[in-house]
Amino acid sequence: xxxxxxxxxxxxxxxxxxxxxxxxxxxxxxxxxxxxxxxxxxxxxxxxxxxxxxxxxxxxxxxxxxxxxxxxxxxxxxxxxxxxxxxxxxxxxxxxxxxxxxxxxxxxxxxxxxxxxxxxxxxxxxxxxxxxxxxxxxxxxxxxx
Amino acid sequence: xxxxxxxxxxxxxxxxxxxxxxxxxxxxxxxxxxxxxxxxxxxxxxxxxxxxxxxxxxxxxxxxxxxxxxxxxxxxxxxxxxxxxxxxxxxxxxxxxxxxxxxxxxxxxxxxxxxxxxxxxxxxxxxxxxxxxxxxxxxxxxxxxxxxxxxxxxxxxxxxxxxxxxxxxxxxxxxxxxxxxxxxxxxxxxxxxxxxxxxxxxxxxxxxxxxxxxxxxxxxxxxxxxxxxxxxxxxxxxxxxxxxxxxxxxxxxxxxxxxxxxxxxxxxxxxxxxxxxxxxxxxxxxxxxxxxxxxxxxxxxxxxxxxxxxxxxxxxxxxxxxxxxxxxxxxxxxxxxxxxxxxxxxxxxxxxxxxxxxxxxxxxxxxxxxxxxxxxxxxxxxxxxxxxxxxxxxxxxxxxxxxxxxxxxxxxxxxxxxxxx
Numbered sequence: 266x267x268x269x270x271x272x273x274x275x276x277x278x279x280x281x282x283x284x285x286x287x288x289x290x291x292x293x294x295x296x297x298x299x300x301x302x303x304x305x306x307x308x309x310x311x312x313x314x315x316x317x318x319x320x321x322x323x324x325x326x327x328x329x330x331x332x333x334x335x336x337x338x339x340x341x342x343x344x345x346x347x348x349x350x351x352x353x354x355x356x357x358x359x360x361x362x363x364x365x366x367x368x369x370x371x372x373x374x375x376x377x378x379x380x381x382x383x384x385x386x387x388x389x390x391x392x393x394x395x396x397x398x399x400x401x402x403x404x405x406x407x408x409x410x
Numbered sequence: 411x412x413x414x415x416x417x418x419x420x421x422x423x424x425x426x427x428x429x430x431x432x433x434x435x436x437x438x439x440x441x442x443x444x445x446x447x448x449x450x451x452x453x454x455x456x457x458x459x460x461x462x463x464x465x466x467x468x469x470x471x472x473x474x475x476x477x478x479x480x481x482x483x484x485x486x487x488x489x490x491x492x493x494x495x496x497x498x499x500x501x502x503x504x505x506x507x508x509x510x511x512x513x514x515x516x517x518x519x520x521x522x523x524x525x526x527x528x529x530x531x532x533x534x535x536x537x538x539x540x541x542x543x544x545x546x547x548x549x550x551x552x553x554x555x556x557x558x559x560x561x562x563x564x565x566x567x568x569x570x571x572x573x574x575x576x577x578x579x580x581x582x583x584x585x586x587x588x589x590x591x592x593x594x595x596x597x598x599x600x601x602x603x604x605x606x607x608x609x610x611x612x613x614x615x616x617x618x619x620x621x622x623x624x625x626x627x628x629x630x631x632x633x634x635x636x637x638x639x640x641x642x643x644x645x646x647x648x649x650x651x652x653x654x655x656x657x658x659x660x661x662x663x664x665x666x667x668x669x670x671x672x673x674x675x676x677x678x679x680x681x682x683x684x685x686x687x688x689x690x691x692x693x694x695x696x697x698x699x700x701x702x703x704x705x706x707x708x709x710x711x712x713x714x715x716x717x718x719x720x721x722x723x724x725x726x727x728x729x730x731x732x733x734x735x736x737x738x739x740x741x742x743x744x745x746x747x748x749x750x751x752x753x754x755x756x757x758x759x760x761x762x763x764x765x766x767x768x769x770x771x772x773x774x775x776x777x778x779x780x781x782x783x784x785x786x787x788x789x790x791x792x793x794x795x796x797x798x799x800x801x802x803x804x805x806x807x808x809x810x811x812x813x814x815x816x817x818x819x820x821x822x823x824x825x826x827x828x829x830x831x
Binding site for chain 1: 425451452453454457462463467469470702703706707710729730731732733736738740742786787788789790791793794813814815816817818820828829830831
């Protein structure tokens, strides 16, 4: 199954991946409509700077996901075939247990919607939006090593 | 054929049988519960009462789960006594059941204070689906409720009742809500939200009597004040359900004492979940840390060890997260220290306008606790720094920065990084 990797040296920290992520997960799907909204769509990925490098941080879809164990509402399941943690929004109560236990700080709370923001690998598309959005090819979409 | 018996059908019990069935398809497994309801997400009962979660969403494992995994489920059966010497348990109807290996995952029950009138009708605990269904029944005729206790359960009950248009008063003995997970400052933010949303808080007073002839009429406080109410919820903490091991050689303090394998002092008896007194990583001492995610974790390890895998449980710590009227709060490990205690160091961030308060507690350059209000990003990273006992002397001034996150601790954690190439 495919996973997101990052060639850190190539990452400029331009946040194009964040924009593409937010846009792809928005209702309007249009940048100018979205940025003028009161509640713009939020990215499920954040680029963080550390010791001279930029690191895009998002859900890694861990094989033994702590968030799935912690979910007290049955909203999270691990799909072995897809290699993904699936989030069922209709079951989520916004208790933030998943945020509390994520070892990568990769799940962020959206306080307004009371839903956690996490990467879904752009599930219905051939590849995640952040991949083609990256101007330097730092975001790599490939089979898991 | 081996017979494995699990007492308890919630997070720890289910997690254990799943772990057992992963490697052992043949042993007979019997799960016993004193509740007359299939396994459910206990923490959702307040959301159910609030009308935000439908009943079918409460189901934790369906009936087919037990069939598919060849597990015998016995509901509505209470275990009265464990007899370790004879490797058997005695049930309420005097029947016996023998085991080769036993897991005690009996959970906890609400503590009811010794008050005059506490046994009256319409005085409830807030722990089971049964409690909530009974509360629901009287809602059409109930107008006002008093909740005893300002902990998380009391707050959740208050929230649910408020959502059902019941007038709610929360009676809190101490000076603040959530005194088991937040400092005074952090609690202030939560209290503001509670009061803004129309729930009345009464501090520094405790109930002394529940008044009414048969029917509940009012509650009397130690200040002499009498508050009329048609519903009382007692939320003064829980105590582990250890009665079944009373007068047995099984060691009990607050909960049933577990070693690092989640084994009691009797080798073929294990314990997990809210009844289990395991090792606390932060306190460096035994402690009961009753929380859904911990029960799942412990249940799994206990289950694995019941199949002879000999896995060590690294220990747990007190923690919790909550969302209250749009305010997110996380508490990890030590959340309060004595003023000017030279052994600890605090790092704080405060933005009253934005309702953001963050406090980290360090001891000898190790993170030992955190309180995060309004901005809970990175709480999992902080949890990791605590759990993995990572020396953070090089990070101290960065921990509460806007840009802080996993990349800053990447070199310090015991894990090979393969995503960043």
